[in-house]
Amino acid sequence: MKKNRLLMVVTALVYVFLIGPLLVIAAASFSETKALKFPGEGFTLDWYKQVLTMSSFIEAAKLSVIIAIAATAIALLLGLPAAYALNRYRFRGKEAIKTLFLSPVLIPVIVLGFIMLRYVVSAYDLEVIPSLLIGHTLLSIPYVMRVVTSSLANFDFAIEEAAGSLGATRVYTFFNVVLPNIKSGIASACIMSVINSFNNVSLSAFLTGPGVNMLPIEIMSYVEYHFDPTIAALATLLMVATLGVMLLIEKTLGLQSVV
Amino acid sequence: MNRKKNFVWPLLVLPGVLFVTVFMLIPLFSLCLTSFFPDQTFSLSSYFSLFKDQYFQQTFVRSIRLSLLSTFMCALLGFPSAYYISKYSRHKGMMMAFAVFPMFTSPVVRSFSWMVILGKRGIVNNFLVWSGLFAKPQDLLYNEFSMTVGFVQLFLPQMILALIGVMDNIPDDLTLAAGNLGATRIGSFIHVIFPLSISGLVTGSVLVFTGCMTAYTTPQLLGGTDTRVLATMVYQYAMSLRDWTQASVVAVVMIVCTMAISSIFNSMSRKINPMA
DSSP states (O other), X not given: OOOOHHHHHHHHHHHHHHHXXXXXXXXHTTOOSSSOOSSOOSOOOHXXXXXXXXHHHHHHHHHHHHHHHHHHHHHHHHHHHHHHHHHHOOOTTHHXXXXXXXXXXXXXXXXXXXXXXXXXXXXXXXXXXXXXXXHHHHHHHHHHHXXXXXXXXXXXXXXXXXXXXXXXXXXXXXXXXXXXXXXXXXXXXXXHHHHHHHHOOXXXXXXXXXXXXXXXXXXXHHHHHOOSHHHHHHHHHHHHHHHHHHHHHHHHTOGGGXX | OOSGGGGHHHHHHHHHHHHHIXXXXXXXXXXHHHHHOTTSSOOOHXXXXXXXXXXXXXXXXXXXXXXXHHHHHHHHHHHXXXXXXXXXXXXXXXXXXXXHHHHHSOHHHHHHHHHHHHSTTSHXXXXXXXXXXOSSOOOOSSSHHHHHHHHHHHHHHHHHXXXXXXXXXXXXXXXXXXXXXXXXXXXXXIIIIHHHHHHHHHHHHHHHHHHHHHOOHHHHHHSOTTSOOHHHHHHIIIIISOOXXXXXXXXXXXXXXXXXXXXXXXXXXXXXXXXX
């Protein structure tokens, strides 16, 4: 195909706009100056050392990872059997049930946070951790449902019947025939769900309590009062982690399968 | 399928159905009920008083205006980039990965990056002063400008990916055929590529618009106290002012708005799209 210079320049500028700000933070995180600025002066890794000693960030990061993984696991336990039933059996109200499972994505997350706080957390007097777990599971269910349903749609249930006629039990067939066939779908659903949950702000903002904080909320409250390179260092670490996850996806599933 | 085994499916869907019902559906109904039945009887009084409130009016209009502006900007920037990536780029996989990377990066980090760039001593202000365009640094932060910049950067990847999705399905033969029939490159773009990309444009626009209407992090970090939007207003009423009645009414308005706008966009696309 012929080259189109104008399009190329526009695209390059758009990508500078998308990626540039992230590179600016990364560059600023090495600056020796106390105030965060770009371009910075000198080169130091002190801000990285400092961020790794700040227990508030470390604790928040741990909690964020644990909640993201646990919520995804619960969403999988609830969603996988349902997705299987929706694809495998014929029954009335199927569409309604499917819509119900996808509905958390239709409600603005900030509203979800508010109604969780008002009608679940306050009503049942829940602790912070269970509330976060329930809220994040709600966020993850649509991800799991959407991806697993579409991988099951490509699965030929005749294979399952074949296993059955060869004497395998239903449960054995599910774990040894169905599951291995949809595992890449499940993996990409889990990765998307963990990333989404880890980055979530709107829901956690309503559900975190004193002394218990999720990483994005901790960062937000920090930057309201401080403007120093520690937060740039932390942001850079997060970006490196994101890149790592992306490379992992590309090597195992291919990026195309998750977006 | 086998009738005898029909008792299995309720057991498989029940846990999930119960979970979503108890923790989301019932709270959602309670939210609507309490806002429509403030004193046990049906009344729209909370909504009337909300819409008469000048602070709410400004916030509401600002939310819609910023979301529309950001959607328009995303379409304007996303369309040429998606077209280039889909039809010309030799490094398509890498370009897609670079669009996905910011999407996977925390919105807190992305909004924060604009605080560094647009701040009083940020690179943009340094340039404005150095170039002599302005004598002293401008207020580029905590206003509608910085919010729009943040929104566009936040949601542009979604627009680009939605557009690439449809553009990849347009056969190159079509533009070649248009060229053979005498169409200029711009002509074939307007008459062939654009009409066939509209469904992607609409999908992208719905994502960007509803994203902007409901985003909390970006307006919280890049907006000021006098540039609140609906999402920050819900949070302010619920958490700072502890006025749950008012927060509920704003929350219902948000749900209705996002759903209404997406269905309008979708029905529009069905009318315009020649393939449908």
